[in-house]
Amino acid sequence: MSSEFGLRDWLLSEEPSSRRQAALSSWYNGWLRFRSNTLAMVGLCVLILIIFAAIFAPVLATHDQFAQDLGQRLLRPGVDGHLFGTDGLGRDIYSRVLYGARISLYIVLLVAMVAPLLGLIVGTVAGYAGGWVDIILMRITDIFLAFPRLILALAFVAALGAGIENAVLAISLTAWPPYARIARAETLTIRNSDYIHAIRLQGAGPMRIVTRHIWPLCISSLVVRVTLDMAGIILTAAGLGFLGLGAQPPSPEWGAMISDGRAYILDSWWVATIPGLAIFSISLAFNLLGDGLRDVLDPKDNGS
């Protein structure tokens, strides 16, 4: 017990004796503030549960996700060991929903890496370079921002062809502009600070200044924004899947599963309803988590 108290005191120390202690201490304080937000913790738990389900899908699944059995089609939930029933081709919905979590998380992770990176590059270059570069890059950003997102993603997927990777690309191409705006705003406030001047005097080039000294300071605002956007990304991806433009059959993508269940909605409600609940819980979890993170990382804007 005493060692634990020691660690806690060390983390909460008012006078950190090393850089590492100061950094860990600020992380710990953030965690304490985050932990006191019940709803955000609920979001985090749900998310961990979904990640867990995605990782251990092969162990948790009771049936083969692709195995069809027309004799067993449209069984009610709970019948014959099918926890969530079966779909129009007799496939086990519970197992498919589990594997579907992998696809959703895969899409979200990819978009969450590609779009902010694109925005970060455009925004910091525009903010640091200024002048014409800034005007042109921001004008392009405005144009993309002015587009309705789903429609633009639809048009991109139409051009690139349906499929998960193309859906990711299409969503990223529509999602980067807000990140560029945030990164540019951060860059403008940092650009003329003393420590940047100091680094420049030491002989650092623009490339090094932007990547090593400006990027790290943009990260926290971007992380909050990404978490808040994740629900939107999931909903867009599911929408594309629903339209048949995302993951292709027989892949158990949740949006595509809802589309499959559409034909049976009045007689066999569970086929479309259960994957929908899965989408709802993951995006709700991300929204709760994002709200909580915003409160922790951005104390200016708490709750009001």
Next chain:
Amino acid sequence: MTTIFVTLLGLLFVTFMIGRVMPIDPVLAVIGERATQAQYEETFIALGLDQPLMVQFWIYVRDVMHGDFGQSIRTGQEVSSDIARVFPATFELATLGTLFGVVIGVPLGVLAAVRRGTWIDQIARFVGLIGYSMPIFWLGLVGLLVFYGILGWVSGPGRVGIFYQGIVEPITGMLLVDSLLRGEWDVFKSAFSHIILPASLLGYFSLAYISRMTRSFMLEQMNSEYIITARVKGLSEWQVVWGHAFRNIRIQLITVIALAYANLLEGSVLTEIIFAWPGIGQYITTSLLANDMNAVLGGTIVIGSIFVGINIFSDLLYRFFDPRAK
């Protein structure tokens, strides 16, 4: 003015490029795969594909400016006349949806701000959170299941009952308005029971957004000093809230409602699929699945331009009415 122009030009450039990188050969799409080489080359030149890319873009912009989006392969009609035919259905749906969102969302947001921290505030927050997390197409399906399948309160997919189809000669293209103008009460009733579910579902999503923004605008006002002054003067709570605080958020609210409306146009794509609503969203997606690029890009340009237009309009409105923004 330049902003509008540059943005619209950018929009056209993006759709133009999308049209160019398509894996579908535009010539084959017109003449079919069995055409001879000579026919192929003739069409290739007729479509202007031998010109440099910049010239092609220029011709494209000129055509679109004249309202010419090319021909739809699927329907065999001009895309512009197709869109003119389907657009009123979307307009009707989105307008009713926004109306729903405003009528419920604004009072909810105001109440949530005035009674901050009470149960009504919690409800408003909950409503918003659900709205931000729910896939709209799924809510549509569940709505159909519950209100049409189980309760039977509303009519199913489609715009009007099958017996009433084609009775009303279009005037505005909006069935609710047309049937009223023509005095066809039965058609109006049928159309109303068809539109109420998709419109209120769409409205729910704009309600989530509108009530959240209203709440934060109102909170800002309620914390300012003139509100304390008004209270000290002995005005009634109603006067303070609606006469003072609400008056000052009207302009901000109009811009929010305009944005919500623009978002609804987009949200209607998925809703229209679920409810078999013959609007522009359904037009774009069916064309998409049929590889009918002219139709897809034409629809994208129309929705995109409306989106840009509404954005700029709300921006201008803000600058015009709010002296601080100058």
